[in-house]
Amino acid sequence: xxxxxxxxxxxxxxxxxxxxxxxxxxxxxxxxxxxxxxxxxxxxxxxxxxxxxxxxxxxxxxxxxxxxxxxxxxxxxxxxxxxxxxxxxxxxxxxxxxxxxxxxxxxxxxxxxxxxxxxxxxxxxxxxxxxxxxxxxxxxxxxxxxxxxxxxxxxxxxxxxxxxxxxxxxxxxxxxxxxxxxxxxxxxxxxxxxxxxxxxxxxxxxxxxxxxxxxxxxxxxxxxx
Numbered sequence: 001x002x003x004x005x006x007x008x009x010x011x012x013x014x015x016x017x018x019x020x021x022x023x024x025x026x027x028x029x030x031x032x033x034x035x036x037x038x039x040x041x042x043x044x045x046x047x048x049x050x051x052x053x054x055x056x057x058x059x060x061x062x063x064x065x066x067x068x069x070x071x072x073x074x075x076x077x078x079x080x081x082x083x084x085x086x087x088x089x090x091x092x093x094x095x096x097x098x099x100x101x102x103x104x105x106x107x108x109x110x111x112x113x114x115x116x117x118x119x120x121x122x123x124x125x126x127x128x129x130x131x132x133x134x135x136x137x138x139x140x141x142x143x144x145x146x147x148x149x150x151x152x153x154x155x156x157x158x159x160x161x162x163x164x165x166x167x168x169x170x171x172x173x174x175x176x177x178x179x180x181x182x183x184x185x186x187x188x189x190x191x192x193x194x195x196x197x198x199x200x201x202x203x204x205x206x207x208x209x210x211x212x213x214x215x216x217x218x219x220x221x222x223x224x225x
Contacts, residue, residue, distance in 0.1 A: 002194070002208060003172065004220040008106030009159065011191070013177040014119045015112070018126070019091035020197045020212050029089040030118070033082035034063050040081075041073055061147050061181075062113050068143065075143050079115040090125035100217055101131045106171070107163065109134045111155050113145040134162055146182040152189045176213070180206070 012018055015027050031053065039049035056066025067073035101108065108131055112119055116137040123129035138145050141154040160168045173191040177183050183193040184205050194216070195201065198209040210216055 002174065002192070002216070002219045004103075004105050005172065006105045007167075007171045008104070009109060009163070009168065009171050009173045010104050010106060011109045011111050011155075011173060011175045012132075013112060013175075013179070013182070013196075014110055014114055014122065016178040017176055017196045018097075018110075018128075018213065019122070021199075023091050026089045026091050026122070029085075029087060030082060033085055033088070037078055037081045038063070038067070041067065041071065062138075062145050064138070064143070065145060065148075075138070079117075083115070083118055083121075088121075090122050093125070093127045096214055097126065098128050098131070100214060101128055103217075103220075107134075108132045109136065109159065111136045111146075111175070113138050115139060134159070146179070147185045149185055149188060152186055152191075156189060176210075176216075 016024075019026060035046060035050045035053050038044070038052050039046050042049065042052065044052070053063045056063045056070070060066040060069060064073070064075055064078050067078065068075065110119055110132055112135070114137060116135050116139070119135055119137065120129065123132065136155045136158055140158060141151045144150050144154070146152070156168065174194060175183065175186045175191045176194045176196050177186065178195070178197045180195060180201060180203055183195055184203075187193050187205055193206045193208070195203070195206045195209040196213050198211060200211070202209055208219060210219070
């Protein structure tokens with residue numbers, strides 16, 4: 001059982017965690033913009049750019065990390081471009097999801113490899129923006145995103161600044177994420193790891209595995225607020 005205690009700090013990834021594979025078109029709409037940025041930045045065909053996007057994501061954790069490493073791309077220019085398009089899609093409202101997140105005792109935080117404006121737009125679309133206290137985005141961790149262990153260390157330091165060292169270090173940090181690799185790194189920080197949208201994957205390094213976010217309610221031991 002997962003303890004739903006007032007001392008908890010609930011950290012959520014955003015993409016494919018707060019919304020699932022059933023809304024994959026959300027991330028797909030962003031990936032199209034990323035491929036276009038790669039095409040413009042490197043002067044290659046769109047098909048080649050799409051392959052490079054996927055290659056860098058696999059090798060570096062994010063396409064941006066690969067672009068910065070291999071081509072010294074500017075992260076602000078990258079995000080300004082990919083977040084500007086009327087064709088971008090955002091997640092739908094879901095009253096059950098709102099009720100679940102609102103019921104979680106303690107603090108609610110988002111830790112994402114995206115920039116804050118993408119997350120904020122999605123949270124507004126879902127009607128849950130008011131439920132989160134802090135968004136730790138890629139800029140906040142100096143563009144060194146997950147699964148780089150330094151990103152987790154910086155995120156925890158930011159939480160200490162927000163809530164105080166005694167509260168952060170003595171509390172239970174529960175981290176919900178769709179990426180197994182990112183969770184394995186979080187476990188090195190002694191965070192409780194929850195694999196969301198796991199597709200039945202059970203990894204010995206991870207504490208809990210959920211088929212979707214809403215199934216979290218079945219694992220909570222305490223009564224909701």
